[in-house]
Amino acid sequence: MTLEVLNPGIQSIICDAGRFGLARYGVPRSGAFDRGSYTRANQLVGNDVPNEFASDSGPASIETIFGGLRVQAHRDLIVAVTGATGPMTVLDHDADDKHFVPREAAFTLTRGSRLHVAPAETGLRSYLAVRGGFGIAAILGSRSTDTNSGIGPAKLAKRHILEISPDTGVNNHISQPNVEALTWATYDQTIPIRPGSHANLIDGGISALTESDGWTVSPTSGRNGVRLAPRVLTQRPRVTADQLSSEPTLCGAIQALPSGELVVLGPDGPTTGGYPVVAVLDRAGVDVVAQARPGAVLRFTAAPD
Amino acid sequence: MTPETPAGSRDVIRYSQDSFLVKCEAEAPVDFLQKIDRIGGHALEAHCGETSVLVRFDPTQTDPAELATTLETLEVDASETKRKHLRLRIRYDGPDLADIAAATDLSIGQVITLHSQATYQVAFAGFSPGFAYLTGLPKQLHLPRRNTPRARVPAGSLAIAAHYCAIYPNSTPGGWHLLGTSNAELFNPDRNPPALLRPGTSITFEPVQ
Numbered sequence: 001m002t003l004e005v006l007n008p009g010i011q012s013i014i015c016d017a018g019r020f021g022l023a024r025y026g027v028p029r030s031g032a033f034d035r036g037s038y039t040r041a042n043q044l045v046g047n048d049v050p051n052e053f054a055s056d057s058g059p060a061s062i063e064t065i066f067g068g069l070r071v072q073a074h075r076d077l078i079v080a081v082t083g084a085t086g087p088m089t090v091l092d093h094d095a096d097d098k099h100f101v102p103r104e105a106a107f108t109l110t111r112g113s114r115l116h117v118a119p120a121e122t123g124l125r126s127y128l129a130v131r132g133g134f135g136i137a138a139i140l141g142s143r144s145t146d147t148n149s150g151i152g153p154a155k156l157a158k159r160h161i162l163e164i165s166p167d168t169g170v171n172n173h174i175s176q177p178n179v180e181a182l183t184w185a186t187y188d189q190t191i192p193i194r195p196g197s198h199a200n201l202i203d204g205g206i207s208a209l210t211e212s213d214g215w216t217v218s219p220t221s222g223r224n225g226v227r228l229a230p231r232v233l234t235q236r237p238r239v240t241a242d243q244l245s246s247e248p249t250l251c252g253a254i255q256a257l258p259s260g261e262l263v264v265l266g267p268d269g270p271t272t273g274g275y276p277v278v279a280v281l282d283r284a285g286v287d288v289v290a291q292a293r294p295g296a297v298l299r300f301t302a303a304p305d
Numbered sequence: 306m307t308p309e310t311p312a313g314s315r316d317v318i319r320y321s322q323d324s325f326l327v328k329c330e331a332e333a334p335v336d337f338l339q340k341i342d343r344i345g346g347h348a349l350e351a352h353c354g355e356t357s358v359l360v361r362f363d364p365t366q367t368d369p370a371e372l373a374t375t376l377e378t379l380e381v382d383a384s385e386t387k388r389k390h391l392r393l394r395i396r397y398d399g400p401d402l403a404d405i406a407a408a409t410d411l412s413i414g415q416v417i418t419l420h421s422q423a424t425y426q427v428a429f430a431g432f433s434p435g436f437a438y439l440t441g442l443p444k445q446l447h448l449p450r451r452n453t454p455r456a457r458v459p460a461g462s463l464a465i466a467a468h469y470c471a472i473y474p475n476s477t478p479g480g481w482h483l484l485g486t487s488n489a490e491l492f493n494p495d496r497n498p499p500a501l502l503r504p505g506t507s508i509t510f511e512p513v514q
Contacts, residue, residue: 020349024351025499026435053365053366246354247326248353253320272354280321
């Protein structure tokens with residue numbers, strides 16, 4: 001027994017870098033939505049993390065939305081939490097007082113103590129990494145929960161016990177992330193996009209996205225896709241062809257819906273789609289979208305070649 | 306029909322930081338997909354849609370320009386594609402049989418005969434894990450999707466829409482016309498590959514009571 005989930009909060013899942021090579025069977029990548037924060041958390045605790053483009057699933061961590069996650073250590077563990085910002089407290093087993101612990105840094109969660117990831121002040125998704133990674137059986141090469149199809153470990157629930165993996169590569173570079181820590185306030189919320197394969201099917205091409213007063217994240221967003229509505233209704237992109245052949249897609253592709261909304265496909269999104277792909281985000285842009293709460297405003301700019 | 310694609314004729318688009326979209330005009334996407342698998346090398350993974358293939362690579366390891374040239378000029382010989390054949394038993398008991406018959410001016414018996422005498426090919430997958438889009442549906446059975454999608458289509462449902470046929474591997478919402486049911490295990494995450502119907506698989510349906 002090593003780490004017990006006392007409360008999963010709004011939604012906590014297991015994530016690693018994802019499933020690879022299975023999109024042809026309709027199996028999405030899944031895995032950490034904000035890959036940069038996942039990488040940072042694991043680097044902080046000294047886990048070896050694959051480069052962001054490699055087909056390697058990497059160590060298993062927890063991705064939790066907004067806040068409310070409470071866990072208890074049943075032995076001393078080195079942990080780090082990254083991503084969204086906000087208070088985080090530890091209640092030691094032999095103390096009455098809880099004390100604050102910083103995010104974006106590794107610390108030892110001693111045996112018996114409880115960690116509470118309080119609701120986020122900025123951002124949406126937090127990543128809890130533990131030195132060694134969580135030891136969970138891989139399904140199709142990955143320990144990631146697919147919230148859409150149910151492949152992989154179940155969403156975390158009360159009394160869920162997580163073990164530490166004996167076979168994750170670890171190093172001695174604890175607390176030395178080589179990825180710059182970002183908070184929502186420091187994220188550049190103007191996201192570079194490159195033209196999608198169907199940019200020509202939208203009036204004005206990608207300028208319909210870049211020359212706009214911004215896009216509001218809709219509450220119906222999730223790991224399948226983040227829906228964006230134009231802040232100014234008259235700036236709805238006009239799709240000039242609706243029924244398209246199904247094309248292969250990826251996390252980060254931006255589809256234009258007939259309603260004028262956009263959908264940024266997420267890690268659990270479908271592997272093919274028939275809506276026109278007007279633009280595609282780079283990896284870093286996906287991380288920003290992963291941290292954008294309902295109501296947040298995003299803007300796009302044309303990526304340099 | 307010549308089996309080989311003339312060099313340099315293929316349209317290759319930079320899709321994302323780490324992928325190219327290859328438009329297949331002279332060949333079926335599945336033939337290109339399997340060719341990518343055979344050459345190995347710089348393509349990490351690939352998956353296909355109706356008319357194109359997405360090829361993912363690691364831009365820190367691979368020169369995109371070099372890979373683009375390879376993809377543009379790759380010679381694809383359809384006769385090298387592996388085509389496993391499956392015969393699946395189907396109970397033609399779907400709730401939309403009467404509607405399909407009415408919409409196509411056929412009897413229910415004719416719909417079943419027409420459907421079960423064709424040979425189908427897995428063109429690509431999508432929608433949900435193990436959901437394969439099968440081509441080969443006789444023209445007379447091409448129908449637009451139902452006006453109102455069902456909130457829940459039972460797992461194993463054999464369905465048609467437009468020029469496609471499919472079997473729902475899981476119970477999901479769906480707007481296709483339901484023809485019958487299959488007991489085949491279409492998706493098993495404990496098996497790799499997890500899907501029974503893979504790009505290139507050909508299928509015939511055997512009506513059973």
